[in-house]
Amino acid sequence: MITRLTTSALLGICLWAPTAQATNFDYNHIQVNALGNPSGLGGLARFAFTEGAHFVVKGNTQFEGDWYTSGGVGFHAPINEFVDLYGELEGAWFRRPEDDRHDAGDLATVIGGGMRAWIAPPFETNLYVGSIIFDQDDSTSLVEIGGRFHSTEALSLGATWRANGLEQNRLIFSVRYLY
Template sequence: MLNANGVNAVITRLSKAALLAMTLSVPAAHATNFDYNHIQVNVLANPSGIGGLGRFAFTEGAHFVAKGDTQFEGDWYTSGGVGFHAPINQFVDVYGELEGAWFRRPDDDKHDTGDFATVIGAGLRGWVAPPIEANLYVGSIIFDQDDTTSLVEIGGRFHSTETLSLGATWRANGLEQNRLIFSVRYLY
């Protein structure tokens, strides 16, 4: 007959076996709804500029991300990091990213060589209709313990082909004016 320690040991072993089985079966059973291997060119409006973004999946649920943009006024924004992505259901994915950022805003006389920050955020991407995607991203730009600013992006994409999509996004991030971003994304 099993005593309390024996019962706990059996439950622990069964729990570990069940957790291992679920972990190994989830990636095969649930693929993401969107491709996270893409390169994107952005045209920034109000104030105008140009930018780019790249995401490169390195496992079933994780990706690298690199971003950059400029208004051609002695400014720049660059960041790179890692992210995760996973399906919520058959239409919606959740994703998140942790990035290190190096940037300089126009008319910033305090930081001639730029400023560093950490960017953390999460978002949702969902199919509204077969070729139309809606997306939302909410995050925070962290300069130090006492200095942070919010980041919000909301937009949509039209997937004209399997490898090409056009998008429009509204961004508010506290570093610059709220702006509209038009983009072309190439999936590879």
């Protein structure tokens, strides 16, 4: 009886468990961002180095003696056939336009995670939540909500609303090239 129950439970778990599948989104892309309120220019690149991991590099400026650069590693995995979960850990070096104390900029650690989902065949929506950590007593939140229109298999257009403690809430328009 116990063997039959154990075999049935094991068979049920194997049939219930999600099947292994590749991610639903491409994590090999280069992106150019047009920043609004205040205006500026930025970029982002992700390079997958295994089936579930990628490198990430980000940067932007308002052309007022400021910069934001970061780089690190991340993971990505499918939740189901329409949704991916991803996370990233980055080291950041930045300087805000109004910061007269730190000519060489500040260092921080950025940790966060998000979800990307297909809401219709050419339309993607995304959410990212994270934290920018300056030291053990000082950090600020980071939230991004956006969407993308995939016009071709290699090109997509996006709009994102970003809120964080480093800058004002801003709208970001982007063009992403998948390679």
